[in-house]
Amino acid sequence: MFLPGGIYLLEINRILRPGGFWVLSGPPVNYQRRWRGWNTTIEEQKSDYENLQKLLTSMCFRLYNKKGDIAVWQKTSNSSCYSKLSKPNMYPSKCDDSLEPNSAWYTPLRPCVVVPSPKLKNSALKSIAKWPERLHVPPERLSEIFGGSASTFKHDDSKWMIRAKHYKKLLPALGTNKIRNVMDMNTVYGGFAAAVIEDPIWVMNVVSSYGANTLSVVYDRGLIGTYHDW
Template sequence: KMKACVTPLPDVQNPSEVAGGAIKPFPSRLNAVPPKISNGLIPGVSSEAYQKDNKMWKKHVKAYSNVNKYLLTGRYRNIMDMNAGFGGFAAAIESPKSWVMNVVPTIAKIATLGAVYERGLIGIYHDWCEAFSTYPRTYDLIHASGLFTLYSNKCSMEDILLEMDRILRPEGAVIMRDDVDVLTKVNKLARGMRWNTKLVDHEDGPLVREKVLYAVKQYWVGGNQTAAS
């Protein structure tokens, strides 16, 4: 039996109500609690949890900018968040000079794309074991939080890193946060791809297992030597 491919809007009780909940004008809606969350339409997510997540990402982005001085300057125009959650990273960037493609992995425990849209952000569902369509652009900055742990039993780190390298422009930057053991392996692979990398402690100190790996894809070309067959 075929199922409807369009999700119906929630029922309303009277003509004055807005189906799904009223949305504030932009940019106020960027940090307001999305109606899908305030109305309990995303299971297991409360308004308090959303606000806590929002606050956390503002803290993370501030720490990022202390290491990557270009992050909030507008240098990175095309940005991707590979594991966007509620779009907190994109909201914390909040710059008219940049836009963020918020990707919600299809294997994520919670389907959050609706909340991303209600914040006035753009996004898409995607499985990172598959190639991502980059037409018509590549990206200046890629952010990946918890992505390698999420896909640890799905596909290899090498495949994900190669896909990141493919969609990242030369001299583009990458920010990855994950468990220290995971990032240690990622760091080794990234160096093999000729990325410049820097592994940094969590902003709350070295005792936190979660670390941040900063990387820059180098602009390089092959040498003049030709290989003999």
């Protein structure tokens, strides 16, 4: 996080949806009381905190709340804030529009701000459906995926409902506390995980690095996932 340029924070900005929160617990938060235990000086910690706040402000985050050793920042939902990133000599600057914002498999960290797409009007935290409704609502980011649509999403959803019932007939332990962790090794929209959401089971959705990048849809459903190259 405190590498030159704050590149880890820029990556957090990339994956965090508009209106989302970032929480920091530890240095340099509450440096006024804690600096003696951090093998540093109060001046160094004060400088770190001010630089952190300056960087987050330039990235269009605001300090939402701070209490004790915990500070919470919120990413803006107001796209007009990002206009300042186009100014000359501005750091961090806006990422080139040619960069795929959701690309992450063996993609170098970007020393720039990935600005939310203006085409997405309902992907901010306050705009998405609440849990558990969001699990079965076609996410707006389907429009960014080749072949993605509300109809293909609904078809995938219903298909996995049927498949999950069939799997439980073949493997009666599925759906009980005898099987607690499952990896869907080639998911598309997280359909299997959604189909067994009421069961005592934890599903890791794995999106193939060779296929369509649908991980954003998995996240928008409120599920977890990752990339892999099998």
